[in-house]
Amino acid sequence: MxxxxxxxxxxxxxxxxxxxxxxxxxxxxxxxxxxxxxxxxxxxxxxxxxxxxxxxxxxxxxxxxxxxxxxxxxxxxxxxxxxxxxxxxxxxxxxxxxxxxxxxxxxxxxxxxxxxxxxxxxxxxxxxxxxxxxxxxxxxxxxxxxxxxxxxxxxxxxxxxxxxxxxxxxxxxxxxxxxxxxxxxxxxxxxxxxxxxxxxxxxxxxxxxxxxxxxxxxxxxxxxxxxxxxxxxxxxxxxxxxxxxxxxxxxxxxxxxxxxxxxxxxxxxxxxxxxxxxxxxxxxxxxxxxxxxxxxxxxxxxxxxxxxxxxxxxxNVEYAMDAPQISVYPNPVIDVLNVQLPASVQKAEVLISDINGKVVLKQILNSQEINQLDIRKLEKGIYILNVVGEENQWQEKFIKK
Known part of the structure; x- marks a missing residue:
C-alpha cells in the first residue's frame, strides 16, 4: 500500500x-x-x-x-x-x-x-x-x-x-x-x-x-x-x-x-x-x-x-501549474473577433464550434499580434472558440450578435 x-x-x-x-x-x-x-x-x-x-x-x-x-x-x-x-x-x-x-x-x-x-x-x-x-x-x-x-x-x-x-x-x-x-x-x-x-x-x-x-x-x-x-x-x-x-x-x-x-x-x-x-x-x-x-x-x-x-x-499553488492565457474580445461580437496568443505560444490552431460541437470555422494563427477572425457569416448564437497550441489548449465561449 x-x-x-x-x-x-x-x-x-x-x-x-x-x-x-x-x-x-x-x-x-x-x-x-x-x-x-x-x-x-x-x-x-x-x-x-x-x-x-x-x-x-x-x-x-x-x-x-x-x-x-x-x-x-x-x-x-x-x-x-x-x-x-x-x-x-x-x-x-x-x-x-x-x-x-x-x-x-x-x-x-x-x-x-x-x-x-x-x-x-x-x-x-x-x-x-x-x-x-x-x-x-x-x-x-x-x-x-x-x-x-x-x-x-x-x-x-x-x-x-x-x-x-x-x-x-x-x-x-x-x-x-x-x-x-x-x-x-x-x-x-x-x-x-x-x-x-x-x-x-x-x-x-x-x-x-x-x-x-x-x-x-x-x-x-x-x-x-x-x-x-x-x-x-x-x-x-x-x-x-x-x-x-x-x-x-x-x-x-x-x-x-x-x-x-x-x-x-x-x-x-x-x-x-x-x-x-x-x-x-x-x-x-x-x-x-x-x-x-x-x-x-x-x-x-x-x-x-x-x-x-x-x-x-x-x-494549492505548490501543485498547480497555470496555463498561459489567451485574450479574446469583444464578447458579444458582431463581425470580427480578436484573438491574441500569449507570448510563449508561437503557433496555434483556432476552431470555432457551435453549441453541439460542430466545427464551423478553422484557422491557423502564427503570430502573437492581435489576430482578427471574420465571423460575419456565422448565424447568431453561442459558439465555442477552441485554441490548440503545442502544449496548451483553451476554450472560450462567445456570443455572435
Missing part, C-alpha cells in the same frame, strides 16, 4: 460554462479507472479501480494506492467493484466473492465466482451475478439469496429495479417486466439511476430515457421533446446536488461522445472533445460528490469543473 500527499500537475482550460481542472494521473497513481470510477457518498473519497491497482483519493488531497497485497490475487477475466454503506467499504472480485474493506483490510464475506456489481439501499447490499441469483447482504446479519436473476440492479427506499437485458420492477420478491408500459422505450442500455429527491428512476435506452415511479412509467426524455440532445443513446445517468440530470451519451457504436446537463427541456451544457479536456475514447465514468462537484474519469486523469465548492487542494 502506498500513501502520498498529492504531487501532481493540474492543467487549467476554459470551456463553455466553467473552468475545467485536469488532475493528470501520470503524475500520481499512473493507472486508469478501467474497472470502475466511483465516489463514496459518505466520505467523498474517490475510487479509481483497475484490475491490479485501486487508488482512493481522500477529500484532503491525499491518495492511497492498493495492489494485490491488500486486495488479493487477481486473474485474467477477474473484475473488481466497490460499494459503500454508512461507515463501511465493500468490494467484489468477480472470481472470488464479496469482501469488506474497512480500515483498508479485506475480509471475505461470501464466496462466489460470478459477482458483478454492488448496490445498496441504506445498510442493505444487493450484489448482482452473471450466472446466479441476486444476493442481499447486511453486515452483521449475513446473506440472503433471492430468486431474482439480475446483471444490474438499483435500490432505494425499498424500491428495487433489475436488469437482465430488459428492465424489471420487483414487488413482493417477484420481478415484473416493464416492457408493456407505454412509456418504456426500446433498446435498454443497462443504465438505471434514481434521482436525488424522489423514488423516480431513470432508465437508459438507445432512444432516450424512460421515467418510472413505483413500477409505472410516466414520461420520457428524447430528442423529440428536448433541444440540443447530443444523441439519444444514453450510456450513463447521474444527478448533481441540485437534482439536475446529467448524461454521458454514446454514438451508434456505443462509444462515448459527449456529456450533457438537462435544464427544463434544454441540454444547456454539452461537453465534447472539442470543448473540454475529456478523452471520450477512454471514458470511464463520471460522478458528483456531496459538495456538487462533477468528476470525470478518462484515460488516467480526473477532470472537474472549478466552482466555489471545489476542494481547497485544487488551488
Amino acid at each position: 502506498k500513501n502520498f500527499l498529492y504531487i501532481l500537475v493540474i492543467v487549467f482550460s476554459l470551456p463553455l460554462h466553467s473552468q475545467w481542472i485536469t488532475v493528470q494521473g501520470e503524475n500520481y497513481h499512473n493507472h486508469s479507472a478501467y474497472d470502475q470510477f466511483t465516489i463514496d457518498p459518505y466520505t467523498n473519497s474517490m475510487w479509481c479501480v483497475s484490475l491490479y491497482f485501486t487508488s482512493v483519493f481522500d477529500s484532503n488531497g491525499t491518495f492511497t494506492t492498493f495492489d494485490e497485497n491488500e486486495l488479493g490475487d487477481r486473474e485474467a477475466g477477474d473484475e473488481i467493484n466497490f460499494g459503500f454503506t454508512q461507515g463501511n467499504i465493500f468490494f467484489t472480485k468477480k472470481l472470488f466473492g464479496l469482501y469488506s474493506f474497512n480500515n483498508y483490510q479485506k475480509q471475505l464475506l461470501y464466496q462466489s465466482n460470478s459477482f458483478n456489481e454492488i448496490t445498496n439501499d441504506i445498510d442493505t447490499l444487493f450484489v448482482t451475478s452473471s450466472n446466479d441469483y441476486l444476493l442481499k447482504y447486511r453486515l452483521g446479519f449475513g446473506a440472503e439469496n433471492t430468486t431474482l436473476n439480475a446483471t444490474q440492479c438499483a435500490a432505494k427506499n425499498g424500491q428495487l429495479y433489475t436488469n437482465r437485458g430488459p428492465y424489471f420492477h420487483v414487488e413482493n420478491s417477484i420481478d415484473n417486466w416493464l416492457g408493456n408500459d407505454s412509456f418504456y422505450l426500446t433498446g435498454a442500455t443497462d443504465i438505471m439511476e434514481f434521482d436525488n429527491e424522489s423514488d423516480t428512476i431513470y432508465l437508459g435506452f438507445v432512444f432516450g430515457i424512460s421515467k418510472f415511479h413505483n413500477g409505472i412509467g410516466y414520461d420520457t426524455i428524447t430528442p423529440n421533446n428536448t433541444t440540443n440532445m447530443p444523441s439519444p443513446n444514453v450510456l450513463e445517468i447521474e444527478f448533481d446536488k441540485n437534482n439536475n440530470l446529467w448524461v454521458a451519451f454514446g454514438d451508434v457504436n456505443d462509444d462515448f461522445i459527449a456529456l450533457g446537463k438537462l435544464e427544463n427541456s434544454d441540454w444547456s451544457e454539452v461537453y465534447t472533445a472539442a470543448n473540454s479536456p475529456i478523452n471520450f475514447d477512454e471514458f470511464y465514468g463520471f460522478e458528483f460528490d456531496t459538495s456538487g462537484n462533477i468528476w470525470v474519469a478518462s484515460r488516467k486523469d480526473l477532470h472537474t469543473l472549478e466552482n466555489s465548492n471545489s476542494p481547497a487542494w485544487l488551488s
Whole structure:
C-alpha cells in the first residue's frame, strides 16, 4: 500500500460554462479507472479501480494506492467493484466473492465466482451475478439469496429495479417486466439511476430515457421533446446536488461522445472533445460528490469543473501549474473577433464550434499580434472558440450578435 500527499500537475482550460481542472494521473497513481470510477457518498473519497491497482483519493488531497497485497490475487477475466454503506467499504472480485474493506483490510464475506456489481439501499447490499441469483447482504446479519436473476440492479427506499437485458420492477420478491408500459422505450442500455429527491428512476435506452415511479412509467426524455440532445443513446445517468440530470451519451457504436446537463427541456451544457479536456475514447465514468462537484474519469486523469465548492487542494499553488492565457474580445461580437496568443505560444490552431460541437470555422494563427477572425457569416448564437497550441489548449465561449 502506498500513501502520498498529492504531487501532481493540474492543467487549467476554459470551456463553455466553467473552468475545467485536469488532475493528470501520470503524475500520481499512473493507472486508469478501467474497472470502475466511483465516489463514496459518505466520505467523498474517490475510487479509481483497475484490475491490479485501486487508488482512493481522500477529500484532503491525499491518495492511497492498493495492489494485490491488500486486495488479493487477481486473474485474467477477474473484475473488481466497490460499494459503500454508512461507515463501511465493500468490494467484489468477480472470481472470488464479496469482501469488506474497512480500515483498508479485506475480509471475505461470501464466496462466489460470478459477482458483478454492488448496490445498496441504506445498510442493505444487493450484489448482482452473471450466472446466479441476486444476493442481499447486511453486515452483521449475513446473506440472503433471492430468486431474482439480475446483471444490474438499483435500490432505494425499498424500491428495487433489475436488469437482465430488459428492465424489471420487483414487488413482493417477484420481478415484473416493464416492457408493456407505454412509456418504456426500446433498446435498454443497462443504465438505471434514481434521482436525488424522489423514488423516480431513470432508465437508459438507445432512444432516450424512460421515467418510472413505483413500477409505472410516466414520461420520457428524447430528442423529440428536448433541444440540443447530443444523441439519444444514453450510456450513463447521474444527478448533481441540485437534482439536475446529467448524461454521458454514446454514438451508434456505443462509444462515448459527449456529456450533457438537462435544464427544463434544454441540454444547456454539452461537453465534447472539442470543448473540454475529456478523452471520450477512454471514458470511464463520471460522478458528483456531496459538495456538487462533477468528476470525470478518462484515460488516467480526473477532470472537474472549478466552482466555489471545489476542494481547497485544487488551488494549492505548490501543485498547480497555470496555463498561459489567451485574450479574446469583444464578447458579444458582431463581425470580427480578436484573438491574441500569449507570448510563449508561437503557433496555434483556432476552431470555432457551435453549441453541439460542430466545427464551423478553422484557422491557423502564427503570430502573437492581435489576430482578427471574420465571423460575419456565422448565424447568431453561442459558439465555442477552441485554441490548440503545442502544449496548451483553451476554450472560450462567445456570443455572435
